[in-house]
Amino acid sequence: MWIAVFCLSGLGLVASLGLGLAARRFAVEVDPKIEALERVLPGVNCGACGYPGCSHFARALVEEGAPVSGCMAGGEDTVLAVAELMGVEAVIGEKRVAVVLCKGGRGESKTKFTYRGVEDCKAAVIVSGGDKACPHGCLGLRTCERVCPFDAVEISKDGIAVIDPEKCTGCGICVKECPKEIIVLVSVEKRVSILCCSREKGSEVRKKCAVGCIACETCVRVCPFDAISMEGNLAIIDYGRCRVCGLCIAQCPTRAIEGRDWPFPRVEIMDDRCTGCGICTMVCPVDAIEGEKKEVHKVSEDRCVGCLLCIDRCPKEAIRLRAPAHSASELAA
Amino acid sequence: MAKLLLLIIGAVLVNNFVLTRFLGICPFLGVSRRTETALGMGMAVIFVMTVAAIVTWIIHRAVLTPFGIEYLQTVTFILVIASLVQLVEMVIQKTSPVLYQALGIYLPLITTNCAVLGVAVLNVQKGFTFVETAIFGFGASLGFTVALVLFSGLREKIALADVPRVFQGTAIALITAGLLSLAFMGFTGLVK
Numbered sequence: 429m430w431i432a433v434f435c436l437s438g439l440g441l442v443a444s445l446g447l448g449l450a451a452r453r454f455a456v457e458v459d460p461k462i463e464a465l466e467r468v469l470p471g472v473n474c475g476a477c478g479y480p481g482c483s484h485f486a487r488a489l490v491e492e493g494a495p496v497s498g499c500m501a502g503g504e505d506t507v508l509a510v511a512e513l514m515g516v517e518a519v520i521g522e523k524r525v526a527v528v529l530c531k532g533g534r535g536e537s538k539t540k541f542t543y544r545g546v547e548d549c550k551a552a553v554i555v556s557g558g559d560k561a562c563p564h565g566c567l568g569l570r571t572c573e574r575v576c577p578f579d580a581v582e583i584s585k586d587g588i589a590v591i592d593p594e595k596c597t598g599c600g601i602c603v604k605e606c607p608k609e610i611i612v613l614v615s616v617e618k619r620v621s622i623l624c625c626s627r628e629k630g631s632e633v634r635k636k637c638a639v640g641c642i643a644c645e646t647c648v649r650v651c652p653f654d655a656i657s658m659e660g661n662l663a664i665i666d667y668g669r670c671r672v673c674g675l676c677i678a679q680c681p682t683r684a685i686e687g688r689d690w691p692f693p694r695v696e697i698m699d700d701r702c703t704g705c706g707i708c709t710m711v712c713p714v715d716a717i718e719g720e721k722k723e724v725h726k727v728s729e730d731r732c733v734g735c736l737l738c739i740d741r742c743p744k745e746a747i748r749l750r751a752p753a754h755s756a757s758e759l760a761a
Numbered sequence: 762m763a764k765l766l767l768l769i770i771g772a773v774l775v776n777n778f779v780l781t782r783f784l785g786i787c788p789f790l791g792v793s794r795r796t797e798t799a800l801g802m803g804m805a806v807i808f809v810m811t812v813a814a815i816v817t818w819i820i821h822r823a824v825l826t827p828f829g830i831e832y833l834q835t836v837t838f839i840l841v842i843a844s845l846v847q848l849v850e851m852v853i854q855k856t857s858p859v860l861y862q863a864l865g866i867y868l869p870l871i872t873t874n875c876a877v878l879g880v881a882v883l884n885v886q887k888g889f890t891f892v893e894t895a896i897f898g899f900g901a902s903l904g905f906t907v908a909l910v911l912f913s914g915l916r917e918k919i920a921l922a923d924v925p926r927v928f929q930g931t932a933i934a935l936i937t938a939g940l941l942s943l944a945f946m947g948f949t950g951l952v953k
Contacts, residue, residue: 432830439824439837443844450848454855 461513462486468509469499472577476500476599489514501577501597524598524613526580526591528606530566531623531686533586537565537637553607561636564610564625572602572611593688618667619688620677622647627660634682641684647676652713652735673735675714692734693749699724701746708738708747765896771952772900778876779908780938780945785876789909790934792867794920799913802867803906807899809849809871810880813842814898817881818891831885838881846872876905912941 465486473481477498479488488494489510496511503523511517543552543559549571552558558567568587580595581602591602593616603611610625622641626633630642643661655669656676663685677687697708697717704722709715716732719725727747739747778784785806792802817838825831850868854861871877880901884894915937924933 431828432833435824435828435830436833436836436840439820440840443840447844447847447851450851454851456854456858 459490461490464513465489465510468502468506468513470502470506472501474501474577474599474601476601501599503597523616525593525596525616526598526600526602526611527614527621527623528566528572528589528591529610529612529621529623529625530564530608531588531639531684532560532562532565532637533568533584533588535586536639537562538635550605550607558608562626562628562633562640564608564627565637566608566610572606575601575605577601615667617672618665618670619672619690619692620665620670620674620685621687622656622663622665622676622685624662624684627662629661633661639682639684642682644681646679646681647685650675650679652737671735671737673713673733673737675733675735678733694727694729694732694734695736695739695747696727696750697725698746698748701744703744703746705743707741707743711737711741713737765893767952768893768896769900769903772897773904773907774945774948775950775952777904777908777945777948778879778901779905780942782879784879785874785905788867788870788874789905789912789938790931792870793909793913793916793934796910796913796917798867799909800906802870803902803909805867806871806874806876806905806909807902809842809846809868810877810902810905811895811898812849813845813877814880814884814894814901815891816845817841818884818889818894821885834882834885835878838878842877842881843872876901908941908945912938915941 462483463486466483469482469486471482475481477485477494477500479485479494479498482499485494485498489496489498496514496516497507499506499510502510538561539559540556540561541559543555545551545555547569549558549567549569552567552569557563558565560567566588568583568589570583570589572589572591573581573583577599578595578597580592580597582590582592584590589602589611591611598613600613603613608625614621624633624637624639624641626637626640628636630644633640633642641662643658643663645658645663647656647663648658652673652675653669653671655666655671656663657666658664672687672692674687674690674692677685677690702719702724704719704725706719706721706725708725709717709719712732713735714731714733716728716730717725717738718728734749736749739749772778776782779786779789788802788806792798820837820841821831821834825834825837846868850861853868880898883901884897887897889897916934919933919937928936
């Protein structure tokens with residue numbers, strides 16, 4: 429019996445010794461940077477960076493010189509951490525979030541037929557473009573909800589995909605996956621969106637959906653910054669010009685335009701600084717500022733839409749936001 | 762020479778490890794969805810099984826028989842095979858990263874592949890010489906690879922076919938494996 433014990437333990441010892449030596453002899457040196465990078469990356473393997481997964485991206489960062497700002501999903505913190513590890517200056521792009529450009533839920537929009545197939549937008553689209561009468565309507569069959577690695581998409585009770593801007597990282601997977609191509613990435617600062625993609629005539633849109641863009645051009649006229657223009661029969665916001673004043677939101681007859689946290693914060697004039705020059709009354713697009721020349725001006729709370737134009741123009745810096753949700757300098761930039 | 766050739770043919774076709782001896786069924790079903798992975802696994806098995814056959818034969822001759830502890834055969838062989846696979850994995854990772862990428866994930870699987878243990882035990886049972894052992898180990902693993910690649914080809918075709926609902930998935934895979942096994946029975950009597 430002792431022979432058996434000795435032989436087996438001897439063999440085990442030899443094997444483990446051999447393996448131990450081999451592990452040292454054949455140790456593969458992995459760049460410690462790659463491991464450190466893998467730790468700071470989100471690890472969701474969403475693929476938005478263009479590599480199959482986070483560890484591939486980490487390797488590409490070190491070996492192929494992939495851009496440090498490549499990780500969309502991790503946001504600012506990840507980019508900063510990656511840049512620090514790589515020893516370069518971080519260039520932070522604006523945070524973007526996905527927005528579903530449709531708000532015509534089951535209650536507001538009409539259907540062509542009853543779809544009883546696989547619960548997947550891509551499958552439903554094959555059946556004559558899905559059951560919605562509007563060819564650009566959100567089908568709400570959870571394709572984007574399923575692909576989102578961050579649980580940011582939820583299908584509302586009304587059957588419309590709604591993206592939570594807090595959870596959304598702007599990875600853009602849903603944008604690619606949506607068969608209706610109605611999801612876009614918008615800077616998180618630009619909180620106004622025209623939630624309609626239909627380029628059909630206004631009368632057609634009205635027949636099919638209660639909350640679609642009917643091309644009345646009210647928003648185009650009302651926008652103080654000429655940021656909205658018509659493309660075919662659809663109003664489009666030029667985010668380069670949009671100042672997030674929210675005037676169009678208030679004026680849209682079909683409520684197709686929506687703003688996050690709307691109404692936006694208004695401005696007020698600091699009495700001690702105002703000299704009554706009257707410049708603000710001239711720039712205000714909604715005539716919300718009143719007052720006699722050379723006297724302290726007042727902002728009408730009802731009319732002010734918070735476009736912040738006056739803040740930029742006031743030579744005495746006498747105007748400020750009442751509820752500072754986003755700073756004026758950020759918007760001005 | 763003729764004897765060695767017959768040994769290979771016998772191991773590959775007549776007494777195929779998977780289809781006639783029913784050893785190594787787990788990877789046979791597990792990694793046969795795509796021909797590419799099947800081939801990768803097959804190559805890894807050929808490598809490990811040949812080396813394992815040789816090493817276990819040496820251990821049996823040099824350690825187990827002289828001390829009269831042949832009854833520890835199974836335990837010892839498993840120990841040797843497991844550490845051998847580990848060693849092979851390390852060496853491949855160091856010397857050929859490309860091969861490691863290709864075989865990497867399959868190598869640890871082979872540790873528990875009963876075909877490897879089977880070939881070691883059979884070598885002892887049949888009283889093979891050293892050269893015969895090496896040839897038999899190689900032939901047996903070649904047979905395993907042939908069966909795996911053939912089967913994966915069939916499964917790739919079946920994946921596109923309209924399989925009745927009751928047979929879908931593992932059921933049709935097992936039926937196919939059975940038919941393939943039947944086909945290999947046609948080789949019975951080819952050798953000996």
